[in-house]
Amino acid sequence: xxxxxxxxxxxxxxxxxxxxxxxxxxxxxxxxxxxxxxxxxxxxxxxxxxxxxxxxxxxxxxxxxxxxxxxxxxxxxxxxxxxxxxxxxxxxxxxxxxxxxxxxxxxxxxxxxxxxxxxxxxxxxxxxxxxxxxxxxxxxxxxxxxxxxxxxxxxxxxxxxxxxxxxxxxxxxxxxxxxxxxxxxxxxxxxxxxxxxxxxxxxxxxxxxxxxxxxxxxxxxxxxxxxxxxx
Amino acid sequence: xxxxxxxxxxxxxxxxxxxxxxxxxxxxxxxxxxxxxxxxxxxxxxxxxxxxxxxxxxxxxxxxxxxxxxxxxxxxxxxxxxxxxxxxxxxxxxxxxxxxxxxxxxxxxxxxxxxxxxxxxxxxxxxxxxxxxxxxxxxxxxxxxxxxxxxxxxxxxxxxxxxx
Numbered sequence: 001x002x003x004x005x006x007x008x009x010x011x012x013x014x015x016x017x018x019x020x021x022x023x024x025x026x027x028x029x030x031x032x033x034x035x036x037x038x039x040x041x042x043x044x045x046x047x048x049x050x051x052x053x054x055x056x057x058x059x060x061x062x063x064x065x066x067x068x069x070x071x072x073x074x075x076x077x078x079x080x081x082x083x084x085x086x087x088x089x090x091x092x093x094x095x096x097x098x099x100x101x102x103x104x105x106x107x108x109x110x111x112x113x114x115x116x117x118x119x120x121x122x123x124x125x126x127x128x129x130x131x132x133x134x135x136x137x138x139x140x141x142x143x144x145x146x147x148x149x150x151x152x153x154x155x156x157x158x159x160x161x162x163x164x165x166x167x168x169x170x171x172x173x174x175x176x177x178x179x180x181x182x183x184x185x186x187x188x189x190x191x192x193x194x195x196x197x198x199x200x201x202x203x204x205x206x207x208x209x210x211x212x213x214x215x216x217x218x219x220x221x222x223x224x225x226x227x228x229x230x231x
Numbered sequence: 232x233x234x235x236x237x238x239x240x241x242x243x244x245x246x247x248x249x250x251x252x253x254x255x256x257x258x259x260x261x262x263x264x265x266x267x268x269x270x271x272x273x274x275x276x277x278x279x280x281x282x283x284x285x286x287x288x289x290x291x292x293x294x295x296x297x298x299x300x301x302x303x304x305x306x307x308x309x310x311x312x313x314x315x316x317x318x319x320x321x322x323x324x325x326x327x328x329x330x331x332x333x334x335x336x337x338x339x340x341x342x343x344x345x346x347x348x349x350x351x352x353x354x355x356x357x358x359x360x361x362x363x364x365x366x367x368x369x370x371x372x373x374x375x376x377x378x379x380x381x382x383x384x385x386x387x388x389x390x391x392x393x394x395x
Binding site for chain 1: 298299315316319321323328331332336337339341349
């Protein structure tokens with residue numbers, strides 16, 4: 001800590017002194033040019049890391065999720081619109097994007113240590129990774145879906161009656177968001193046992209079955225006591 | 232000399248036999264080739280395309296029937312057909328998109344018909360709490376419908392009509 005403070009003081013002494021050899025023009029112009037180059041480079045790096053080509057540059061993405069994406073309508077469809085990885089997985093807003101990019105530094109860690117370096121490791125971790133994405137999309141009200149799909153532009157008469165009814169009931173009212181029902185539309189699903197579909201009623205509205213629980217408890221307590229008494 | 236005559240005669244016989252045999256091979260070969268080329272193939276090959284390695288023109292995909300109307304069963308044991316599209320439904324060991332609506336617990340939210348009670352019974356007749364593994368893969372029996380025309384005419388008659 002002392003070392004850090006001494007280093008900082010050394011830097012501050014140099015930085016706070018007026019320049020003796022460099023003119024103000026060079027400093028101002030150099031600072032301006034340096035700023036332009038830095039900002040341009042930063043933005044270019046941001047753009048480059050936001051492409052499908054960059055994402056599929058690693059075998060983890062190319063051999064797993066990218067192969068699965070290619071079989072879905074988000075990759076090939078009748079109207080020829082394609083969603084690339086960042087369209088769904090990176091927010092388009094600048095601040096949100098930077099926040100997501102900072103989070104993504106964890107993925108660099110995963111790459112270095114081979115967290116999902118084989119198909120088996122990936123499948124084992126898939127539920128956890130999927131849950132992260134579901135939570136993210138749930139929290140921002142499926143923002144990345146809505147960058148292309150908006151409820152206001154949906155023509156329910158062009159939808160199948162069942163889809164139209166469900167959209168009218170859940171989407172338009174804002175009761176649910178896209179990801180609640182449309183999980184696994186662009187990739188294969190993880191083990192879905194125990195994960196409720198979006199149209200099931202919330203747990204607090206379903207506790208009319210709760211009167212069973214004391215019975216079950218009593219039964220299990222009884223069974224436990226019977227087991228204990230048996231020789 | 233007699234010995235020489237006999238030898239010459241047998242040589243002649245051999246030559247004539249060889250010529251006849253050669254002519255027969257030629258003629259039968261020509262007939263065979265002719266028959267292969269000209270006889271039209273009436274029955275299509277069971278294995279599919281005549282040139283499996285070549286490019287085979289594929290017919291366009293028929294449109295799925297998605298009217299959500301329950302279809303009458305043609306006989307009581309018929310697995311009900313699916314009156315909606317199941318395109319891109321994931322039906323794997325890990326996820327079953329069909330059961331997300333048709334499982335008993337979810338029918339209240341989805342309004343879909345519950346899987347039949349036979350689907351809870353394992354092969355020993357034991358009733359389980361959820362779908363039995365042997366009934367897990369829905370599309371083994373239940374199929375969606377399309378507007379494709381049947382490949383061969385169907386002469387099926389309802390047993391009500393044919394039974395009496």
